[in-house]
Amino acid sequence: RSKRRGRGQITVYSKEIAQEMKRATQLEQALRNAIISNAIDVHFQPIVSLANNLIVGFEALARWNDADLGFVSPAVFVPLAEERGFIDALSETLLRKAAEAALSWPRELFLSFNLSSAQLMDPGTSSSILAILGRVGFDPHRLELEITETAVMSSADTAHRIIADLRAAGVRISLDDFGTGQSSLGRLRDFIFDKVKIDRAFVSRINSDRASEHIVKAILAMCEGLDLEVVAEGIEDYAEAVKLRSLGCAMGQGYYYGKPADSVATLRYLHENYYELAGERESA
Numbered sequence: 513r514s515k516r517r518g519r520g521q522i523t524v525y526s527k528e529i530a531q532e533m534k535r536a537t538q539l540e541q542a543l544r545n546a547i548i549s550n551a552i553d554v555h556f557q558p559i560v561s562l563a564n565n566l567i568v569g570f571e572a573l574a575r576w577n578d579a580d581l582g583f584v585s586p587a588v589f590v591p592l593a594e595e596r597g598f599i600d601a602l603s604e605t606l607l608r609k610a611a612e613a614a615l616s617w618p619r620e621l622f623l624s625f626n627l628s629s630a631q632l633m634d635p636g637t638s639s640s641i642l643a644i645l646g647r648v649g650f651d652p653h654r655l656e657l658e659i660t661e662t663a664v665m666s667s668a669d670t671a672h673r674i675i676a677d678l679r680a681a682g683v684r685i686s687l688d689d690f691g692t693g694q695s696s697l698g699r700l701r702d703f704i705f706d707k708v709k710i711d712r713a714f715v716s717r718i719n720s721d722r723a724s725e726h727i728v729k730a731i732l733a734m735c736e737g738l739d740l741e742v743v744a745e746g747i748e749d750y751a752e753a754v755k756l757r758s759l760g761c762a763m764g765q766g767y768y769y770g771k772p773a774d775s776v777a778t779l780r781y782l783h784e785n786y787y788e789l790a791g792e793r794e795s796a
């Protein structure tokens with residue numbers, strides 16, 4: 513009986529595998545075309561000061577809406593682009609688009625941009641980023657680059673050199689998704705970071721799980737001692753915002769403040785949520 517079922521399963525599996533492979537090839541081909549035809553866009557999500565709800569910057573997030581495949585998550589196509597060697601082309605286009613859009617924002621706002629681990633293994637990354645900023649005319653002091661712990665560890669010497677070169681030019685470095693993955697507190701001892709982004713996993717449980725609250729408190733205390741700025745990621749409601757502010761977290765980001773939006777909607781968001789408030793604060 514099990515043999516019969518086994519045979520059946522073999523047929524089913526090979527069909528599934530064939531379908532899966534076909535989809536993977538389609539996805540790769542579509543991604544290649546999307547990069548060549550400049551179809552991947554960049555959206556922006558606000559980062560605010562929790563003390564006064566004022567916007568301090570925006571994180572650029574890649575968006576791909578394919579005619580055939582529909583919406584494809586960057587969590588899917590960024591790793592695929594890395595694997596297939598497209599990440600440089602993709603990232604250069606996205607940084608150029610993001611920096612061009614950010615030229616229309618108030619000068620005191622920063623642009624945060626995600627770097628992938630493959631880019632931290634490529635010694636050409638720092639000069640390529642600075643060249644793009646130069647061409648666009650975007651001040652490196654207004655750029656922050658978000659990287660993850662795994663990215664720094666995978667090719668430590670090259671990564672450290674790239675980060676040092678970028679910081680020397682005024683670019684600031686954020687440690688993204690802090691507290692997840694292959695976390696190593698020792699990384700913070702290298703003093704290569706300016707900012708830590710507390711992962712959404714802790715933020716979303718901060719009012720329901722004592723352990724998460726203690727972890728966030730510990731991260732905040734550590735960042736204060738190490739003179740690192742802190743952003744809480746994935747704030748979705750008022751209660752989370754209030755709790756994080758009361759714990760002394762300086763900055764926040766999440767759907768509660770704004771979802772990622774295209775460059776036009778971002779300018780509208782600034783008009784509705786920034787200029788008037790910032791002006792009031794200045795004249796007060």
Ligand code: C2E
Pocket residue numbers: 557572573574585586587590603606626627628658688689712745746747748765766767768772
């Ligand atoms: P990330 O850098 O940690 O970005 C935060 C992710 O959380 C984004 O997902 C954002 O849309 C989402 N998010 C923000 N606020 C909330 C919230 O309140 N609730 C929930 N549930 N989610 C929230 P997204 O845009 O799908 O990006 C996923 C990941 O893909 C990013 O994680 C980043 O690692 C990567 N990524 C996105 N754009 C780029 C890019 O241009 N280059 C590189 N290398 N990676 C990128």
Ligand code: MG
Pocket residue numbers: 571626658688
């Ligand atoms: Mg990020």
Ligand code: MG
Pocket residue numbers: 688689709711745
């Ligand atoms: Mg993150």
Ligand code: MG
Pocket residue numbers: 689
């Ligand atoms: Mg992430």
